Amino acid sequence: MSVFVRVVTTHDFDTVFREVYPRLVSLGVLKTGRTDVARDLAQETMLRAHARWDELATYDAPAAWCRTVMTNLMIDHHRSSSSERRAVDRLGARLADGTDHDGTAASALDRWNELVAPLGDRHRTIVTLYYADDLSVSQIAALLGTSRGAVKAALFKARRTLRKQYGVDETGGDDE
Amino acid sequence: MSDRFDEQMRELGRAARAEAEAALDVDTALAAIHRSTGTTSVVTAEPPQRPRVGWLAIAAAVVVAIGAGVWFARDDGAVVTVTPTVPSTVTPTVPATTPQVSPTTAATTTPTNVPATTAPTTVPATTAPSTVPTSSPVPVGQVVRDVDWRDLPWEASGIAGSCVFGESTCTQLVHDAAGVPITYEPTTRTLVRHGVPELAVTLPAAYGDAGFVVATGPDDVVYLSVAPEVPEEMAADVVAVTLTDGDAGREIGRWAGVTNTVGDSSLVPTADGLLNVGCCGTDTIRPALDAEVPVPWIDRNGEPVALESPTFWVQIEYPALIVHRRNPDGSSRSWTYEPAGDWMPRGMPNLTATFDGGFVAAEFGSDGSTLARGYADGRLDQVVLGPEFVVVDAVDPAGRILLGDVAELDDQFARVDPFANGVAAWAGEITVDTDGTIVFVDDPSDVRAGSVVAFVAAIVPPADVNEIRTIDAERHSELTWTVTVTTSNLFDDSVAAVRWELEVAQVGVATFQVTSGQASQLCSPGRGPDVFTTELCV
Numbered sequence: 001m002s003v004f005v006r007v008v009t010t011h012d013f014d015t016v017f018r019e020v021y022p023r024l025v026s027l028g029v030l031k032t033g034r035t036d037v038a039r040d041l042a043q044e045t046m047l048r049a050h051a052r053w054d055e056l057a058t059y060d061a062p063a064a065w066c067r068t069v070m071t072n073l074m075i076d077h078h079r080s081s082s083s084e085r086r087a088v089d090r091l092g093a094r095l096a097d098g099t100d101h102d103g104t105a106a107s108a109l110d111r112w113n114e115l116v117a118p119l120g121d122r123h124r125t126i127v128t129l130y131y132a133d134d135l136s137v138s139q140i141a142a143l144l145g146t147s148r149g150a151v152k153a154a155l156f157k158a159r160r161t162l163r164k165q166y167g168v169d170e171t172g173g174d175d176e
Numbered sequence: 177m178s179d180r181f182d183e184q185m186r187e188l189g190r191a192a193r194a195e196a197e198a199a200l201d202v203d204t205a206l207a208a209i210h211r212s213t214g215t216t217s218v219v220t221a222e223p224p225q226r227p228r229v230g231w232l233a234i235a236a237a238v239v240v241a242i243g244a245g246v247w248f249a250r251d252d253g254a255v256v257t258v259t260p261t262v263p264s265t266v267t268p269t270v271p272a273t274t275p276q277v278s279p280t281t282a283a284t285t286t287p288t289n290v291p292a293t294t295a296p297t298t299v300p301a302t303t304a305p306s307t308v309p310t311s312s313p314v315p316v317g318q319v320v321r322d323v324d325w326r327d328l329p330w331e332a333s334g335i336a337g338s339c340v341f342g343e344s345t346c347t348q349l350v351h352d353a354a355g356v357p358i359t360y361e362p363t364t365r366t367l368v369r370h371g372v373p374e375l376a377v378t379l380p381a382a383y384g385d386a387g388f389v390v391a392t393g394p395d396d397v398v399y400l401s402v403a404p405e406v407p408e409e410m411a412a413d414v415v416a417v418t419l420t421d422g423d424a425g426r427e428i429g430r431w432a433g434v435t436n437t438v439g440d441s442s443l444v445p446t447a448d449g450l451l452n453v454g455c456c457g458t459d460t461i462r463p464a465l466d467a468e469v470p471v472p473w474i475d476r477n478g479e480p481v482a483l484e485s486p487t488f489w490v491q492i493e494y495p496a497l498i499v500h501r502r503n504p505d506g507s508s509r510s511w512t513y514e515p516a517g518d519w520m521p522r523g524m525p526n527l528t529a530t531f532d533g534g535f536v537a538a539e540f541g542s543d544g545s546t547l548a549r550g551y552a553d554g555r556l557d558q559v560v561l562g563p564e565f566v567v568v569d570a571v572d573p574a575g576r577i578l579l580g581d582v583a584e585l586d587d588q589f590a591r592v593d594p595f596a597n598g599v600a601a602w603a604g605e606i607t608v609d610t611d612g613t614i615v616f617v618d619d620p621s622d623v624r625a626g627s628v629v630a631f632v633a634a635i636v637p638p639a640d641v642n643e644i645r646t647i648d649a650e651r652h653s654e655l656t657w658t659v660t661v662t663t664s665n666l667f668d669d670s671v672a673a674v675r676w677e678l679e680v681a682q683v684g685v686a687t688f689q690v691t692s693g694q695a696s697q698l699c700s701p702g703r704g705p706d707v708f709t710t711e712l713c714v
Contacts, residue, residue: 010305012182012536014206016207017202017205018206018211020201021200021202021205021206022197023197025196025197025200026194026196026197027193029192029196029197030192038196039205040652042205046205047209047212047213050213050215107192107195108192108194108195109192109195109196111192112189112191112192115185115188119345127185128189131182131185131186131188132186132189132190132192133189133191133193134186153566153583162181163181166181166184
């Protein structure tokens, strides 16, 4: 008689932290436009992870759990604070030719934030996950607990806005 | 398939991400985690090592398994076959159990039950409450329901709101103590009181385009966070403006730099005024009952005034939360529960007092919006609102949820009733005369409802099981409607449907009156008239 035995893989917190924390911060910076807020939210995410690490350590992908919490914290933060909006508004005032008001070259981060500034909160989240975090439509749908169709629709609308920002015609291209 | 635009966006996104990650000090951040949780970081110079005992267990299990000719799964989850090379007569020396490899942090980290917090802030320190309500907490332990908000009773609220030009211009929605919706458009600085009559005012341009309503206070005064008169990056001013007919938009008070705009703290209503609660401290009593009140309540003349609405304070006994509701008459009620999801105490929970003596808490967690509904009799219900990526914008005092920016409605808020408590069922008496005249023996005008449909739904007898109920409202003027209630699929086989036509007038901001009513019925085929009449079916 054969017996199926599964070796349970566990993760240690510090290793996962080193892998996940930078990604969470960059996700937050690209989404909120603020490094301090992103670090604060990433830190809080990892604190939550630490508090329940006994359980998370046995997950196949604790990083996915962390990303979900981070995403929701960003939404929560957006609701509770006007600071992000102010920051985004400031970024939106940067010049579209890739330079700052003082004429210095804007960084990729600045240009990114300038582009996504006109997007709504939901669209900005999805665009960040799709373009900057390289998640597929299906992965985003799973992360946000919504349908693939909803994500594709949001991407479609967001791309329309982004194309205007970029100054290109709206043509072709699937979302996945 | 992606086009060139997608590729450009991806390149930019990756470059921006790399910039964001470049200057990170991960070690310091990790050390902060361990410092705040009282744990120790594992040595990271070497690759993570499995504890020796884990390998011994695995080795022992391998011996046993090989002897039994078992299957093993690799760490990556792939199944591999292990060919027995040892005689099956080998006697196992350890129990043949599934080997469990402990995390390497298990021996050195000890997560505590203390709420995880970030660095202390500069908000006022909290102290023990000076007065403690006498009511007893209710037991912890409730069933949490997961529901899709679109499967719940919901309606278009009629309250205009949109995010057409991006989230920064989304309509903000709050309610005053009477339940009247108040919206604020930050970019146009338009403050609207959606009462009867509706009242709208444009606030001064100096208020900026990032303002928001902090609270509604007594005497129709609204408190907003606005751009500071003295430029300040991290703070904003609070202004008190009137919102009454003929005197709307007048600034009657200003408190400089009292709101924090980076999320470190937020102003919370108390009996004396608005005071700050920090986002990330270790305070277990929020708000601090003896903290300084930076923004006192004032009336339209600028004089101090008492708040005649319920207020809240909470105790955090993680993972439990104790919500205390204090009523203006001095009475109080407490609820103890464990918030659903991965709740962690951050700032002051978003609490709304309900007309029925309870509360609604709305928080956003990893599972969606988590709602807790406390009732005056001590019961507590929790709902995780999903699966849509939906955020609760406001809760009205009837306990209903207002959602903005939902695909189903482009230009107004959706009103959802996750607790099926939109308007309490009216227990008054109604009679129907033989000529079909509907007589309200008891006056239903004390029923509070956010819409004429909600009002009628509350006062008509509830539909029976299997019955189908439709309510149609035809508006004749700003304040009058004909509301038709049709009930079909009746158990009575002679009657196909019953119809009530009610003439309804709005008499207050959330109150209505039935001016007349007429009942009729439609008979089943062959059982009487095939149109709605007052004739009996046979």
